Amino acid sequence: SQKIEQNSEALNIQEGKTATLTCNYTNYSPAYLQWYRQDPGRGPVFLLLIRENEKEKRKERLKVTFDTTLKQSLFHITASQPADSATYLCALWGGSQGNLIFGKGTKLSVKP
Amino acid sequence: GAVVSQHPSRVICKSGTSVKIECRSLDFQATTMFWYRQFPKQSLMLMATSNEGSKATYEQGVEKDKFLINHASLTLSTLTVTSAHPEDSSFYICSASLTSPVSQYFGPGTRLLVL
Numbered sequence: 208s209q210k211i212e213q214n215s216e217a218l219n220i221q222e223g224k225t226a227t228l229t230c231n232y233t234n235y236s237p238a239y240l241q242w243y244r245q246d247p248g249r250g251p252v253f254l255l256l257i258r259e260n261e262k263e264k265r266k267e268r269l270k271v272t273f274d275t276t277l278k279q280s281l282f283h284i285t286a287s288q289p290a291d292s293a294t295y296l297c298a299l300w301g302g303s304q305g306n307l308i309f310g311k312g313t314k315l316s317v318k319p
Numbered sequence: 320g321a322v323v324s325q326h327p328s329r330v331i332c333k334s335g336t337s338v339k340i341e342c343r344s345l346d347f348q349a350t351t352m353f354w355y356r357q358f359p360k361q362s363l364m365l366m367a368t369s370n371e372g373s374k375a376t377y378e379q380g381v382e383k384d385k386f387l388i389n390h391a392s393l394t395l396s397t398l399t400v401t402s403a404h405p406e407d408s409s410f411y412i413c414s415a416s417l418t419s420p421v422s423q424y425f426g427p428g429t430r431l432l433v434l
């Protein structure tokens with residue numbers, strides 16, 4: 208069956224360091240992979256989209272990589288700040304279902 | 320741009336009552352609206368997809384008679400949880416897409432607590 212795994216339920220890092228979050232999937236051939244930020248009690252906010260034929264995408268302090276051979280995406284936040292503390296969701300579009308499939312998310316805590 | 324609102328933001332109701340949640344696209348006309356449910360520490364799960372003026376398409380395992388979706392206009396969709404029970408307590412989130420369903424704009428969510 209199709210599966211998305213965000214390996215860490217929680218990640219704690221020090222301010223200024225780079226946070227790296229992982230998203231792995233099985234039994235999918237996604238055309239797009241997206242990352243969202245979700246704050247407690249709020250809906251997801253779109254951050255970045257990367258297509259299957261793209262290796263890397265950047266936006267300010269954010270960087271996403273997409274390796275369709277490894278079936279993995281890495282999400283990096285450089286120079287992390289306490290305000291980056293939130294849950295980050297990976298979502299795939301494509302495969303046998305024509306809709307967005309979400310991972311459970313990784314809760315990032317950036318300590319000052 | 321591309322703002323989606325939901326109302327109410329939270330609701331507490333008694334078991335057996337019905338609850339209506341509204342989802343509005345404020346500054347664009349949405350071709351498609353989506354309803355998701357999220358339990359604590361779980362992923363968003365798609366419940367149904369709706370297009371204006373047509374019947375919603377429900378995901379497997381979602382009871383269409385229990386979760387009534389009305390998409391009356393290009394800017395408004397409603398989800399009614401009929402005869403709510405405590406197990407329906409969850410965080411309900413809607414989203415709307417402008418052109419492609421790949422790009423969805425999410426609402427702030429509605430917390431439902433059924434006592």
